[in-house]
Every structure is written in C-alpha cells, then in structure tokens.
Amino acid sequence: xxxxxxxxxxxxxxxxxxxxxxxxxxxxxxxxxxxxxxxxxxxxxxxxxxxxxxxxxxxxxxxxxxxxxxxxxxxxxxxxxxxxxxxxxxxxxxxxxxxxxxxxxxxxxxxxxxxxxxxxxxxxxxxxxxxxxxxxxxxxxxxxxxxxxxxxxxxxxxxxxxxxxxxxxxxxxxxxxxxxxxxxxxxxxxxxxxxxxxxxxxxxxxxxxxxxxxxxxxxxxxxxxxxxxxxxxxxxxxxxxxxxxxxxxxxxxxxxxxxxxxxxxxxxxxxxxxxxxxxxxxxxxxxxxxxxxxxxxxxxxxxxxxxxxxxxxxxxxxx
Amino acid sequence: xxxxxxxxxxxxxxxxxxxxxxxxxxxxxxxxxxxxxxxxxxxxxxxxxxxxxxxxxxxxxxxxxxxxxxxxxxxxxxxxxxxxxxxxxxxxxxxxxxxxxxxxxxxxxxxxxxxxxxxxxxxxxxxxxxxxxxxxxxxxxxxxxxxxxxxxxxxxxxxxxxxxxxxxxxxxxxxxxxxxxxxxxxxxxxxxxxxxxxxxxxxxxxxxxxxxxxxxxxxxxxxxxxxxxxxxxxxxxxxxxxxxxxxxxxxxxxxxxxxxxxx
Numbered sequence: 001x002x003x004x005x006x007x008x009x010x011x012x013x014x015x016x017x018x019x020x021x022x023x024x025x026x027x028x029x030x031x032x033x034x035x036x037x038x039x040x041x042x043x044x045x046x047x048x049x050x051x052x053x054x055x056x057x058x059x060x061x062x063x064x065x066x067x068x069x070x071x072x073x074x075x076x077x078x079x080x081x082x083x084x085x086x087x088x089x090x091x092x093x094x095x096x097x098x099x100x101x102x103x104x105x106x107x108x109x110x111x112x113x114x115x116x117x118x119x120x121x122x123x124x125x126x127x128x129x130x131x132x133x134x135x136x137x138x139x140x141x142x143x144x145x146x147x148x149x150x151x152x153x154x155x156x157x158x159x160x161x162x163x164x165x166x167x168x169x170x171x172x173x174x175x176x177x178x179x180x181x182x183x184x185x186x187x188x189x190x191x192x193x194x195x196x197x198x199x200x201x202x203x204x205x206x207x208x209x210x211x212x213x214x215x216x217x218x219x220x221x222x223x224x225x226x227x228x229x230x231x232x233x234x235x236x237x238x239x240x241x242x243x244x245x246x247x248x249x250x251x252x253x254x255x256x257x258x259x260x261x262x263x264x265x266x267x268x269x270x271x272x273x274x275x276x277x278x279x280x281x282x283x284x285x286x287x288x289x290x291x292x293x294x295x296x297x298x299x300x301x302x303x304x305x306x307x308x309x310x311x312x313x314x315x316x317x318x319x
Numbered sequence: 320x321x322x323x324x325x326x327x328x329x330x331x332x333x334x335x336x337x338x339x340x341x342x343x344x345x346x347x348x349x350x351x352x353x354x355x356x357x358x359x360x361x362x363x364x365x366x367x368x369x370x371x372x373x374x375x376x377x378x379x380x381x382x383x384x385x386x387x388x389x390x391x392x393x394x395x396x397x398x399x400x401x402x403x404x405x406x407x408x409x410x411x412x413x414x415x416x417x418x419x420x421x422x423x424x425x426x427x428x429x430x431x432x433x434x435x436x437x438x439x440x441x442x443x444x445x446x447x448x449x450x451x452x453x454x455x456x457x458x459x460x461x462x463x464x465x466x467x468x469x470x471x472x473x474x475x476x477x478x479x480x481x482x483x484x485x486x487x488x489x490x491x492x493x494x495x496x497x498x499x500x501x502x503x504x505x506x507x508x509x510x511x512x513x514x515x516x517x518x519x520x521x522x523x524x525x526x527x528x529x530x531x532x533x534x535x536x537x538x539x540x541x542x543x544x545x546x547x548x549x550x551x552x553x554x555x556x557x558x559x560x561x562x563x564x565x566x567x568x569x570x571x572x573x574x575x576x577x578x579x580x581x582x
Contacts, residue, residue, distance in 0.1 A: 051484055071487040078488040084481035088503040097499075098489035142485075149489055 001060070002027040002185035003048060003153055008057030010043055017043040018054070019209040025153075025187060025202070030179050032200035033189045036232070040209040041189045045155050048187070050074045062152055077146030077184070081158040083138040085130035091117070091141050092126040098149035116144040119178070136167040140174075147182065156188035160195065172199050193233050197221070205229050227316045237286055242313035246289040250309045251276065251298060259307035262286060267295065267302055276300060278308065343561060350554040361544065361552030362559055370540035371559070376452065377527070377536060378520045381459040385516050389467025390509060394501075396468070397475040411465050422461050423529025430454060430530075450532025458526035463519045467512030474508035475501075507575065514571040518564050537563075 003025040010018040018040045025031045033041040046052040048059055050071035058067045066074055086094050095116055099109045117123055120140040130138055139159060146154060159175075160168040176199050179186055190196050196203050197217040204214040205228075213225040224230040230243050237244055239260070252259060262278035274295045276288045288308060290298075300306070350358050361367055396408055414422065430448035432438040441448060448454045482504060486496040502509075524538040531539055537560045544553035 049488060051488070071484075072490050072492060074488075075490075076488060078485065080481050080485060082479075082481060084485040086482055086485075086500060086503075097486070097491075101490045101495060145485075145489070 001025065002029070002062060003187070004058075004060040005044065005048065006058040006060070008044070008047055008054040008059065010040075010047060010052060010054050016209050018047065021057070021206075021209070021211055023204055023211060023214065025185060028183050028185055029201050030176070030199060031187045031202045031204065032196035033187060033204050033206060034191070034193060034196040034233070035206035035212075036191055038208075039206040041191075041206045042157055044206070045157050045187060045189050048153075049076050049078050049155050051078070075149065075152050077149065077151035077154040079139070079142050079146050079154070079156040079159050081161045083130070083135075083142045083162075085138050085142060087130050090127050090129060091122060091133070094130070094141055095144045095148050097145060102149065112148060116148055119147075119181070120144040134167075135163045136171055139163065139171065143178075147184070151184065154184045154186040156186065158189050158191070161190075168195070175199060197233070203233075205233065207232070224314070230314060230316070235287075235289075238284075239286075239310060239313065242310070242315050244310040244313045246275070246287050248310060248312040249288045250311055251288055251290070251300070252307045252309065253298070255307045256309070259309045261305065261307055264300060264302050264304045264306060267300060278306070280308075346554055346557050346561060350551070350558045353551060357551040358555030358558070361549065361555045364552075366535065366543075367540060367552070367556060370535040370537050370556070373452065373455070373534060374521060374537040374560075377456050377459040377523075378517060380456050381463050381520050382513060382517050384460060385464050386467050386509065386513055388464070389512060389516075390471055390502075390505070392468045393471035393475055393505075397472055398480065411468050414462050414464050419458075419462055419523065419525030420529060423458055423526040426454060426457055426461070426526070426530055430457070449530050450534070452534065454530035455527050455534065455536065458530050459520045459523055462523050462526050463516040466516035466519065467509060470512030470515065471505050471508045474505045478504045510571065510574055514567050517567050521560065521564055521567070 001024045003023075005021060005023045008018050008021045009016070021040070021044060023044075033044060035041045043052060047054050048061075050059075050066070050069060054067065058065055060066065061074065061076070086097065089097070092113055095113045096109050099112060104112075113126075117126060120143060122137060122140060122144070125133065125137065125141075130141070133141065143156075143159075160171050163171065172195060175188075188199070197220075200217065202214065203217055203220055205212040205220065207228050213220060213229045215223075220229060220233045224233060227243065230236045235246050237246065255261065261281040264276055264278055266277040268275040268277065269292070272292055274290050274292055276290060276295070278286045278288065280286050286308070362371070392407075392411065396404065396411075427449055428434050430438045430441065432442040432447075432449075438448065446453065448457065482500050483496050486500045487493075491499065522538055523536075524542070527536055528539055528542075535543060537556060541553050541556045541560065544550075544556060
C-alpha cells in the first residue's frame with residue numbers, strides 16, 4: 001500500500017473532524033475522497049500531508065510510519081484549491097522552487113522545469129506571473145510545481161473547485177491522462193460525485209468524520225452500503241422505506257396495483273435524457289429519468305396524471 | 320454628473336489647501352524671505368547639526384527595531400492562537416491611544432534614577448537613560464511601534480497560509496519559507512509601515528521632549544529657535560524636517576508605482 005491511514009482521530013476544539021478513520025490507498029492508483037463539506041475529507045488529506053497532526057492514529061507512506069515526520073521531510077506533493085501560487089515568482093520560478101530548495105544545480109533545474117512545463121502544456125508561459133494566467137493554467141502550474149520534487153504521493157485538495165464548469169471538465173480529463181503518464185499515487189478530494197466517478201479508480205466516501213464506504217465507482221453506485229452513499233453517489237429518491245434511482249422507474253398510463261399515482265409538474269429536456277418531475281399522491285416530489293424516445297412514445301405532457309412503478313429498490317438497515 | 324464630480328474635487332482641494340498646503344508652503348516662503356544666509360547658518364550651526372544627527376540616531380535605531388518586532392508580532396498575532404492574544408493585540412495600540420507626553424512621563428517614571436529602583440540600578444552601571452540619548456531612543460521606539468504591525472497584519476490575513484504551506488510541502492524549512500515566500504508576499508505592507516513609522520519617528524516631539532533634558536532633536540530644535548525669537552532658524556529647521564518626511568513619503572509612492580508595474 002502506498003498510503004495507509006490507521007485509526008486516525010483529529011479534533012478541533014470540541015469538533016471531531018476525523019473519528020477513528022482508516023483507509024488504504026494502493027500504489028500508483030488514482031483515489032477520490034468524496035464527501036459533503038465538513039465530512040473531514042480535506043482534514044484527512046492534510047493529515048496525510050503532515051499539514052495537520054492527528055490526535056490519535058498513524059499515517060504510513062510507502063510502509064514507513066510517517067505520523068510524526070515533518071511536512072518538509074514527507075516528500076508529498078500537495079495542490080491547493082486556490083492554487084497557492086507564489087505570486088511574486090514567475091511560472092518558471094514557481095515550478096523550480098522545490099528543486100532550488102533541494103539544492104539542485106541550475107542545469108538540472110532548467111531541464112526538469114522544461115519537461116514539466118511541456119507536461120502541463122504551459123510552454124511559452126515561463127516568464128509570466130501567476131496573475132497573468134487563467135485559473136486552469138494556474139492550477140496546472142501548481143501541479144507541475146508539486147510534481148517537480150518527484151513526490152512519493154500526490155495530494156489534491158478540491159483541485160478544480162475554484163474553476164468554472166467547462167474548464168473543470170477539461171482538467172478532469174487532462175488529470176486522468178496525466179496520471180497515466182506519470183503514475184504517481186494520487187489522492188484527490190472532491191465534493192462532486194460526478195467528478196469522483198469520472199476520474200477515480202477508487203472512491204472513499206466520507207461523512208461526519210467517518211468512512212462510509214470505499215470501492216470502485218461502479219460498486220458504490222450499484223451496491224451502496226448505506227442510505228448516505230445511495231443518496232450522495234448518484235441521484236436517488238425515497239419511496240416509503242425503500243430507495244430508488246430515477247432511471248429505475250417505469251411510467252405508465254394505467255394503474256396495475258403496484259403503481260403509485262402522480263401528476264407531471266414539469267418535463268425537462270437535457271438532450272438525450274429527459275427528466276420528468278412529478279408530485280406523487282402522498283405529496284412527495286419525485287423525478288424519473290427517461291430517454292427522449294420513451295417520452296415521445298408515452299406522449300407525456302405536463303399536467304398529466306400518470307402511474308409510476310419502481311423496477312429496482314433498495315432497503316437499508318436503520319443506522 | 321461632471322459638475323458634481325468637479326464640485327467634490329474642489330471641496331477636497333480646498334480642504335487640503337487650507338489645512339495642509341498653505342501652512343507648509345508658508346514655511347518654504349518664510350525660510351527664504353530674507354535671503355539664504357540666515358537659514359543656512361541656523362541649520363549648520365553646531366546646535367542645528369547635533370539636532371539633525373540626534374534625530375537620525377533615534378530614527379535609525381527605532382525604525383529597524385520596530386520593523387523586525389512588527390513583522391514578528393504580526394506573524395504571531397495572525398498565524399497563532401493562544402490565550403491573551405486579544406490583550407496583546409490591544410496593547411499594540413497603546414502608543415496610538417495615549418498622548419505622547421504621557422508616554423514620556425511613563426518612561427521618566429521607569430528610568431529616572433531618583434524615581435525608580437530600575438533607573439537607579441542602571442545609573443549605578445553607568446547607563447543614564449533619562450535626559451540622555453537612550454531615553455530619547457526609547458521614546459521614539461514607543462511612539463512609532465504600532466505602524467509596521469498594523470500594516471502587515473491585514474496583508475498576512477489576506478494572503479492566508481496556503482503559500483507558506485505549499486512551500487513547506489516542497490521541502491522548505493520555516494526559515495526558508497519566511498525569506499522566500501512570506502516576506503516577498505508582505506513586502507509592500509512592510510514598506511508602507513516603515514514609511515509611516517519613519518515619518519512619525521522623525522517628527523516626534525511630546526514624548527521625546529519629556530526625557531530629552533538639554534538634548535535637542537530636530538523638532539525640539541525648531542521649538543527652541545522659535546522661543547528664542549530666531550524665526551529664520553526655526554523655519555529653516557522646520558523645512559529640513561518637512562523635506563525629510565516628504566522624501567520618505569515620495570520614496571514610498573515611487574516604490575508603490577513600481578510594485579503595480581511589476582504586478
């Protein structure tokens with residue numbers, strides 16, 4: 001295991017940010033820490049980096065106990081949500097920073113920085129200052145800066161959180177490709193389940209300072225271990241005791257005994273997908289995901305009374 | 320729109336003219352009213368020269384000390400949490416809050432050999448604080464203390480600790496982080512604080528006058544010449560003081576212009 005966190009607890013005053021958390025991250029993998037804000041995911045990442053000291057528990061990096069190793073000696077790359085660019089340095093000097101601290105010769109530094117600038121597609125920007133770059137460029141620079149010292153692990157704290165949707169999506173794809181090239185064990189923190197599923201091979205879902213579940217994107221979606229994971233990873237609705245995904249629901253015009261009556265409030269066309277929003281007979285709001293063709297075939301219209309039947313439901317033990 | 324803007328501008332200009340530009344301009348005018356020889360004699364007299372150098376000594380010790388102390392204090396107040404922090408924060412403003420004369424008097428009470436045990440102890444070891452240079456330096460330090468702290472704190476808060484943490488993850492020691500990351504990031508805050516502290520230290524009158532005895536700094540020299548009816552001398556010394564302060568202010572706006580260009 002590249003990173004093992006064992007029974008880590010971290011408190012800030014009375015607030016328990018991490019409550020007996022243990023995780024394992026395999027060598028060379030791309031892992032997402034997914035959770036809502038305040039779930040402890042960023043704190044966990046900072047504990048791994050050494051930017052926070054855990055109150056209890058251990059952090060192992062490449063099998064070594066690094067719990068009390070200083071940040072400077074951990075050799076981890078860290079990328080911050082707001083870039084943390086050194087504003088008074090050029091792109092070149094930002095990326096060269098770690099190498100200069102290490103005391104590398106200027107020839108080595110120049111060559112290494114050039115490679116990294118090519119890798120993150122910032123060729124020609126060497127002499128710019130961070131405020132002359134776009135958000136996406138700054139974050140790529142920050143990534144190159146972190147990679148310059150050849151870290152054992154790369155930690156990204158909501159790396160795309162401050163960027164707009166389009167750039168975010170580009171950078172996601174780019175990060176996955178970069179990971180294929182560089183192969184450094186990577187953990188990134190995100191609150192966006194789609195981003196986690198898009199980029200990561202393994203997802204660790206956190207809530208209230210605890211790990212809810214970890215596994216591949218598909219495992220989490222198909223086989224959620226708790227109500228929280230069901231509702232946080234992918235869309236889900238509650239129907240009585242059971243939970244159902246919007247695409248696991250059938251709409252019919254006649255009741256068949258197992259169906260629930262509802263009225264169509266709105267039909268939202270999202271390209272190929274169509275979201276049908278309903279109010280059920282018990283007053284609950286509900287939405288069903290259909291394809292464009294299905295909606296046309298059923299001749300659905302706003303204001304219609306229809307009958308819905310879940311095809312697949314899940315029931316979780318009360319937690 | 321244009322009219323109201325012009326109106327505002329004239330009000331601001333009038334206000335500045337009446338309260339600042341005219342009185343300072345008058346000093347220039349009066350100094351050279353009766354030719355150059357009288358004012359030049361006054362500031363080059365031995366009293367005038369001594370006052371000039373004593374002022375430079377006070378400023379030269381007080382400002383660097385307050386700069387170092389100011390940066391360290393700002394770092395402690397912004398980056399650390401501890402009991403009594405708000406008390407320390409409030410204490411920084413004491414020199415702003417109380418009258419300089421009171422500050423001088425307070426120093427007198429602590430360091431005068433006849434008034435305090437500590438003053439006597441120092442005197443026995445040959446250190447005379449009150450009515451001597453050390454006391455004047457202490458008074459100058461006291462009155463110019465808050466400037467660097469107060470200018471640097473908001474800048475530190477604004478930049479946050481991200482850059483410092485990034486430097487640490489890249490292997491930089493706390494010392495390297497300070498010199499290569501923190502200090503460059505706060506340098507304009509420090510510069511501005513230094514300029515304000517220097518201007519304040521140059522012009523200090525009240526606190527220094529209490530502990531000066533027969534020694535004279537420039538502001539005290541101006542007052543002495545004025546009281547002994549050497550008006551030309553008083554104007555000339557005042558002019559030197561005003562030029563020093565303006566030089567400091569101008570050098571700051573020059574530095575600021577350069578900083579915005581560098582971006």
